[in-house]
Amino acid sequence: MTDSPAPQTNTDAAPQAVVEPVHPWAELAPEHFSLLRLAALPTDRHTGTRPLRFIQLGRVERLGKQHSLLRLTLQLPGQRVRKEQNSLEVWADHQQRLLRFGPDTGLLVQPENRGLGRFMLAQGISWAHQHFAHYQVANTPLASKDAFSDEARARRDHCLQAQGFVVEYLDPLKLQAQCGAPRVDSLHDDWHTEKVQIIELLDAANMLQQADQSLHENEVKVRKLEARIDVLKREDSGLRFTITCLVAFCMFQAGLLIWMATR
Incomplete structure (x- = not known):
């Protein structure tokens, strides 16, 4: 039996790239x-x-x-x-x-x-x-x-x-x-x-409190304005009905006068 030849090492192999270690603080998240x-x-x-x-x-x-x-x-x-x-x-x-x-x-x-x-x-x-x-x-x-x-x-x-x-x-x-x-x-x-x-x-909390208070006050103003608009709408509807009745009455009176004049 002959001895098997020893494996040869390749001395011309390119050196491995050196990887620079990552600093342990490199990925710190905000605290x-x-x-x-x-x-x-x-x-x-x-x-x-x-x-x-x-x-x-x-x-x-x-x-x-x-x-x-x-x-x-x-x-x-x-x-x-x-x-x-x-x-x-x-x-x-x-x-x-x-x-x-x-x-x-x-x-x-x-x-x-x-x-x-x-x-x-x-x-x-x-x-x-x-x-x-x-x-x-x-x-x-x-x-x-x-x-x-x-x-x-x-x-x-x-x-x-x-x-x-x-x-x-x-x-x-x-x-x-x-x-x-x-x-x-x-x-x-x-x-x-x-x-x-x-x-x-505390300033942020104060800003939120003021914003909430302002929003509440604006909601109250909006509700008052909506109530006032509803009242005006009802008054407008009543005035329209009254005007319609007056116009109809005037037309009836005018027709009656024309009929009496032609008779």
């Missing part, structure tokens, strides 16, 4: 919720009508030894958006003392042009001010699809610059851009409070 009031604004020629709306703000945060996270999400009643929309993430790397704003696809909010972009950035910056004011801010690439026109690019840059970010273009055509800041404490946590307002639980 705290607030109500946002979007004020009614004049109609915009690009985004259309901007009526009064109420939406929900979800919030979840984690403070760890190596990383910390704040994730904000917007939920629209009766409307579904893509996963990458209406979400803002703020990651803090404690080893590098670095703060990063995400997601990588950029901050995409719906509805547009309602002040929600500045509001969400302000909330993330306020959280960072409380915990990591001395951290540096990592440069964040800006997606070219966010600047499909000069007006859209100007609106995006104004939103970022108003919060203290520095927008830098990497090519003459202004297709590739990034934003960043020297430190967290150089960013601003203000926003247009006349456009976006946080409604506390």
